[in-house]
Amino acid sequence: MTQEIGRRPNIYDVASAAGVSKSLVSLVLRGAPGxxxxxxxxxxxxxERLNYRPSRAAATLAGNRSRTIGVVLDDYRNLWFVDLLAGLHDQLAPLGFRVAVADPSFNxxxxxxxxxxxxxxxxxxIVIATEPTEEMFAAVDVPVVVAGNRDMAVPGADVVANDDMMxxxxxxEHLIGLGHREIGHVSGGGGAARLRAQGYDTAMRERGLRPHIARGQGxxxxxxxxxxxxxLLDESPSLTAIFAANDTMALGAAGAARDRGRRIPEELSLIGYDNSPLASANLLRLTTIDGRNAEVGAGAAKALLNRMEDxxxxxxxxxxxPELVIRASTAAL
Amino acid sequence: MTQEIGRRPNIYDVASAAGVSKSLVSLVLRGAPGxxxxxxxxxxxxxERLNYRPSRAAATLAGNRSRTIGVVLDDYRNLWFVDLLAGLHDQLAPLGFRVAVADPSFNxxxxxxxxxxxxxxxxxxIVIATEPTEEMFAAVDVPVVVAGNRDMAVPGADVVANDDMMxxxxxxEHLIGLGHREIGHVSGGGGAARLRAQGYDTAMRERGLRPHIARGQGxxxxxxxxxxxxxLLDESPSLTAIFAANDTMALGAAGAARDRGRRIPEELSLIGYDNSPLASANLLRLTTIDGRNAEVGAGAAKALLNRMEDxxxxxxxxxxxPELVIRASTAAL
DNA sequence: TCGTGTTTCTGGAGCGCTCCATTTTTATCC
DNA sequence: GGATAAAAATGGAGCGCTCCAGAAACACGA
Incomplete structure (x- = not known):
């Protein structure tokens, strides 16, 4: 036994324990055929016997690639990313790629x-699942796709998103179809919110309805x-429905409705966006738009894979x- | 210019561009004194000029350490981990450590x-912020701390948690203090939930009150x-208050209360646990127990740091x- | 001016893998 | 059975850093 104690086993230890060359061990590690x-x-x-764990650092250094896809998130509290990660993961993991998320409150x-x-x-x-900024693209020479945001036309970066405007x-149109005419929109910062607002605005104007948009502070x-x-509720008491730019804001809107004594959906219809885990909560049963984030994630993975090849x-x-998911927070007027 | 195009600059490129040795560049990179x-x-x-980004793979391999602390999470949907990560991060980042989260739906x-x-x-x-299992500890030879769970007495692993039983x-006791006598508890799987239930049980019995515990399927x-x-509400209609094992379950309980026509807090007091972002939502204004997860995170970081030294x-x-955070979901009977 | 101590800087070795060219083994056919 | 092709296995070079021992530069008092 040449292996000293206290040292982690490396590929040579495994090789000699198995009676083969280190190169053969490397092939097995990477699941190579032949x-x-x-x-x-x-x-x-x-x-198994040596409890060997390959060093990713060494593999990355030697192979000049890490077989890892990085994801930049913005905020753990806004759960839209959960399905996105799942979609990415499902595509990437079978090909031996890992997914690493960069902490939003990053280092x-x-x-x-x-x-x-x-x-x-x-x-x-890299998958950018937050508002992209110029400087993010400064020193990047790997394929990048921006997920969920169409704001920035980055030369050379693909964009995969749900059609927020649609x-x-x-x-x-769901609300209009239910008979609502006085419909408010709760909007927020960021590109996706802007497009969602634009879709709202267009739909309203097409029917000759007056848009009411309120934007939060942050x-x-x-x-x-x-x-x-x-x-919105105070300035336009005649509103019968509110469309919130995402489910988290819809939760806020539901709180506002409660505080103003407007029952949902009897006295106020509420619709969110994202179909996040929050929307299916029994307290809300929130009608929402499903951006099909798992498919966005899968699309992002495919875009990355394509570009890594060529x-x-x-x-x-x-x-x-996107798809409409009808739950119990919207009702006919 | 000896640097070929198309190749990423390495430490030698920087060294020759700056007219120093690679070792000096390494010292600057690590912020060494002298x-x-x-x-x-x-x-x-x-x-700056070369847009150089050091290779962590090489640094890890050469230094035999990654200056990274790994965190194992269980579920992104349950937001209790957000403050934990913040606490970890605040302690670790100034010392040059990174925090890497292992995807819950891991690879x-x-x-x-x-x-x-x-x-x-x-x-x-490693910080384990999920239910620890035996096999997790199998091949680990770095300091481990289990955060938020006291279930498993792992030899050699520190445990940092809020006092769930307390x-x-x-x-x-908050509910009892408000005059409630018929108090139910919504519990869940896992060690923390078990301890919280135990605290509930003890407090109830001490006052001669009968505990009612219901556990969800999952x-x-x-x-x-x-x-x-x-x-709980159907089997014991006389209940005037419910303590849920965490805020996410409290959200579910709030839904159940709504569906049974029990207004919160007028007809049913509800208290959660974790003081997650959800609890402060205006719709819930949930009274809850703050496990002070940022401090748990900070404690975990310190434990790790100690053990890395010795x-x-x-x-x-x-x-x-833990601390009681009173919001609007509990009221005097 | 020179020695001595201190600060600053440097070259070499080596971390644990992957990749590639080459060698060895096995299979196939006449 | 031997030549040839195909499959399987191997050794060496090198990825980009850190660490360490030692060299060079500098400071200062005698």
Whole structure:
């Protein structure tokens, strides 16, 4: 036994324990074809016996790639990303790729942007699931796709998103179809919110209805939704329905409705956006727009994979069609 | 210019651009003392000019440590982890450590447990913020702390958690103090829930009150809370208050109360646990127990740091005192 | 001016893998 | 059975850093 105690086993330890070369161990590790079943079994047995865990650092360094896709999130509290990650994961994991999320309150002491952190990890691709900024793209030479936001036309970066404008229209037309005419919109900061508002605005004007939009102080949090909805209800008491730019803001709007004594859906219809876990909560049973984030995630994965094979291929912008999910927060007037 | 195009700059490129040795660049990178200001500036300028991003893979491999702490989460939908991460981050980031979260729906294709993935990353420590299982500890030779769960007495692993039993008692005593006598408890799976139930049970029995505990089908989700609360309300209509094992289940319980026509807090007081972002939502204004997860995170970070310096030091179990946060979901009987 | 101590800087070795060219083994056919 | 092709296995080079021992530069008192 040449292995000293206290040292983590490496690929050579496994090789000698299995009676093969380190290269063969490497092949087994990567699931390469063309390894005889007998040797493969011997290597796997040795791995198990030694409790060997390959060093990703060494693999990344030697292979000049990490087989990891980085995801930049914005806020854990807004749960729209959960399905996005699931969609990414489902596509990527079978191909041996890992998904690494960059902490939203990212390691600012060490990097200027979350993307820096991912680049120093040598990720093979990046999904940006937050408002993109110019500086994020500064030092990136791997495929990038922006998910869920069509705001920024980044040369060379694909965009996969749900069609927010269509979703805004869908939500609004659902309410109009239920007989509502006085419909308010609770909006927030950011590109997706802007497009949703635009869809709302178009749908309203097409029917000759007057849009009422209130925007919260901050971005798209519950309290922003609460404040904006309060404003809407106070300034336009004749409103019979509210479309909120996302489910979290819809939760805020539901609070505002309760505080103004407006029962949902009897006295006020409410529709959200994202079909997040929150929307299915029994207290809300929120009618919402499902942006089909799992499919957005899957699309982002495919875009990345395409571009990793061939940098020239570009899908440009891919839009996923959103769907109306009717629950109990909207009712006929 | 010796740097070929198309290749990422490495430490040698920076060194020659700055007219120093690679070792000096390494020192600057790590913020080491004893580098003259002039050289430091030259190196930083070169880094900037070349858009250099150090390879963490190489640094990890060479240094035999990643300066990263891994966190194992269970479910992104249950937001109690948000403050925990913040607490960890605040302690660790100033010391140059990164925080890496292991995806809950972890890369099962590649690892047997989320911990495997972190070990192959060569993290310097691990925080387990989910139900620990035996196999998680199998191949781990770095400091581990279990956060938020006291269930498992793992030899050699510190435990930092809020005092769930005390919290359960606090919640129950708050309700008793408001005059409630018929108090139900909505519980869930997992060790923390068990302790909270125990605190509830003790507080009830001490006052000679009969405990009513309902447990959902699954673990601790909204729908588990909904079902359990429905059962409670239907089987014991005389209940005037419900203590839910966490805020997510309390959301479910609020739904059940609404569906049974019990207004909160007029006809039913409701108290949750965790003081998650959900609890402060205007619709709920949920009275809850704040487990002070940021402090739990900070404590976990300190425990890890201690043990990284000296493997023998052990804090054992550290309990953070929970606090009652009174909002609007509980009222005097 | 020179020695001595201190601060600053440097080159070499090596971390644990992957990739590639090459060698060895096995299978196939005449 | 031997030549040839295909499959399986191997050794060496090198990825980009950190760490360490030692060299160079500098400071200062005798």
């Amino acid at each position: 390894v005889s079943p007998a040797r493969r079994a011997a290597v796997e047995e040795a791995i 600012a002491h060490l990097d200027r942007t979350p993307v820096d952190g991912l680049m120093s990890l040598r990720v093979d691709g 979703g805004g229209r869908l939500a609004t 971005l798209t949090t519950e309290s922003d939704g609460y404040q904006a909805a309060l404003k 940098r020239a291929v570009q899908i440009g912008t891919m839009l996923v069609e | 580098v003259s200001p002039a050289r430091r500036a030259a190196v930083e300028e070169a880094i 099962a294709h590649l690892d047997r447990t989320p911990v495997d993935g972190l070990m192959s990353l060569r993290v310097d420590g 919290g359960g008692r606090l919640a129950t 673990l601790t989700t909204e729908s588990d809370g909904y079902q359990a609360a429905l059962k 493997r023998a030091v052990q804090i054992g179990t550290m309990l953070v005192e």
